Amino acid sequence: MKMILMMMTALCCTVQVKADDQSYNLDTIRMEATIDATETYQYLKPTYQKGVVVTSPWNGNWFVNISGGTNAFMGTPLGCEDLFGRMQPSVGLAIGKWFTPSIGSRISYQGFNFKNSLLDKQEYHSVHADLLWNVLGTLYREDNELRWNLFPFVGVGMIHNKTNKHNPFAISYGLQAEYSFCKRVALTMEVSNATTFQSFDGQYRKNTLGDHMLNATVGLSFKIGKIGWKKPVDHLPYVQQNEWLTDWANSMREQNQVFSDRIDIQQKTLEQLKTILEIEGLLDKYKYLFDNENISQNKYPRNNYSGLNSLRARMKNSKWDGKSPLVSVSSETDNTNTSSTGAIQTDIASFANDSLTQSLVEGQIIGAPIYFFFEINSSQFKEESQNLNIEELARVAIKHGLHITLIGAADSSTGTATINEYLSKARVDYIADKLISKGVDSARIAKVFAGGIEEHSPNEANRHTKVVLSIS
Known part of the structure; x- marks a missing residue:
């Protein structure tokens, strides 16, 4: 009878300890979401930002353009010949670089012969630096290289008249279309104009713009060095994963504390039961229950x-x-x-x-x-x-x-x-x-x-x- 009373006392102590723990109210509903976090631990496949590319390095996306066609000089005074009567052959050479799919620059040479307002043949050479803007560059996708490119350009330079030794300042502008046969070779078609001072051909006023050199050329463009563009990795998925893992770690820490509290309660109960058995002289008989070395798990x-x-x-x-x-x-x-x-x-x-x-x-x-x-x-x-x-x-x-x-x-x-x-x-x-x-x-x-x-x-x-x- 005394043994039964002792066991009941231990049970009451256990119930009292649990009652003191406010986190185990019987009228409280505790909801825990069970999720499989395995996929969250996996390596994320990189995704890339849309419409954004990394600027090309110094050794990437260079090109060389060789072209030939015709020119027509439209000076002041205009003269009596029409446009087709003024046409003369011309050649061109350009080297440049694309910094992004939309922005590039080049240094270009054009020259050969032209007819002045008196319809005399004269030799000229023009060198200018141009800024290029590809209006189709925003359509670039890494997995789908653009076949067509269309870019207007504007630049400044000098034009040299070999006959009269004039070297006036010139403004160049125009439009070039490009069709790519493959990754490194493309067909180019260009219409451009160079505007300079009226005295370029030896006629009319100095220091007044008015002479124009029109050019229409067809050529080939060759890409050299590294080609293509890299897109920056989108960092948002990694930020979201890091936030999720942080929240998950905090949740595990909270659960660990809950289990630790439960173990403390159980340990206190076992200590009380051990004290009762010791008082009753039964500790030696049930000693194996308290021997951690015999707990196989x-x-x-x-x-x-x-x-x-x-x-x-x-x-x-x-x-x-x-x-x-x-x-x-x-x-x-x-x-x-x-x-x-x-x-x-x-x-x-x-x-x-x-x-x-x-x-x-x-x-x-x-x-x-x-x-x-x-x-x-x-x-x-x-x-x-x-x-x-x-x-x-x-x-x-x-x-x-x-x-x-x-x-x-x-x-x-x-x-x-x-x-x-x-x-x-x-x-x-x-x-x-x-x-x-x-x-x-x-x-x-x-x-x-x-x-x-x-x-x-x-x-x-x-x-x-x-x-x-x-x-x-």
């Missing part, structure tokens, strides 16, 4: 090195009959003399339910396997001290000519099947390379890739490579 599989101990026992037991199993001595000291037998014979039937001992009886596997644990999503040891096991395994395997089987595994609760398969292989290869570097023959190493498993608890214990020694 909080442990890794214990590595007791029974495989190596069993191997040592076999090597020391020169009188072993080769059939009955060996039970290795669990502890040895350097200051005491142990028997050369190192193990005892036992009834084989008593080992019928022990798969490792059965394998030993069959003369294959020696002792229990040895586990090596790894960090999550990695093929690096969880603790560097595990390298000591590598050295001991290599020494024993080389000395006695043993075979080694490596079985790699990953935690199936994290990662995809493909990633887990890769990790299990990487972890096996990592240990195999270490054994080979210690002198183990690679022909004596067998590899098994288990992929993702869920055999052990906690989940971290599944991130391992198991090593099995065998005679054959």
Whole structure:
């Protein structure tokens, strides 16, 4: 009766502690959104800003234009000949660069012969720098290069009359159309005019604009250097992802605090129950309930090195009959003399339910396997001290000519099947390379890739490579 009263007291204490926690009111509805955040962790495919390009570098989007056609000089005074009677051949050469799909510049040369107002043939040369504006440049798309380009231009320069040695200032302007055969070659058609002073042909006034050199040409344009345009990456998706991850991390922090509070409450309840059991004298009987070492879900599989101990026992037991199993001595000291037998014979039937001992009886596997644990999503040891096991395994395997089987595994609760398969292989290869570097023959190493498993608890214990020694 007294025991029942004590248990009821502990239960009441638990209820009282929970009642003091305001976050667990029974009349409160708590809604939690469950979302699959896997896609949010994935690498974002870049998207690009529309209608924006990065300015071309100094070595990109250059062009050279070669053209030929006809010119007609319209001076002051005009003279008696019509437009077609004034036509003379002309040639042109230009080199320029596009800074964006819409804006560019060039330096252009034009020249040959022309007829002045008196219809006398004279030779001229014109050099001018032009600013180009492609009216179709805003239609540029990285995956769809424009075939047609249409750009008006305006510029300034000098025009030289070789006959009378005049070199007046000139203003150039016009319109050029371009059709691209391919990425580097295009057909060009241009209509332009150069306006200069009336005294250019030796007739009429100085310092007064009035003479015009009309040109109509057709040519080829060749693009040199790097061509094409880069668009700036749109940063907004990355900003949004970063904000989401920040909110998600804050949410996880809040949930972690909730679980931490629950654990504190449970811990207080267990302490009270432990006090009651101690008062009743029942603590020794129920001690296992409070022993953290016996709670399997909080442990890794214990590595007791029974495989190596069993191997040592076999090597020391020169009188072993080769059939009955060996039970290795669990502890040895350097200051005491142990028997050369190192193990005892036992009834084989008593080992019928022990798969490792059965394998030993069959003369294959020696002792229990040895586990090596790894960090999550990695093929690096969880603790560097595990390298000591590598050295001991290599020494024993080389000395006695043993075979080694490596079985790699990953935690199936994290990662995809493909990633887990890769990790299990990487972890096996990592240990195999270490054994080979210690002198183990690679022909004596067998590899098994288990992929993702869920055999052990906690989940971290599944991130391992198991090593099995065998005679054959």
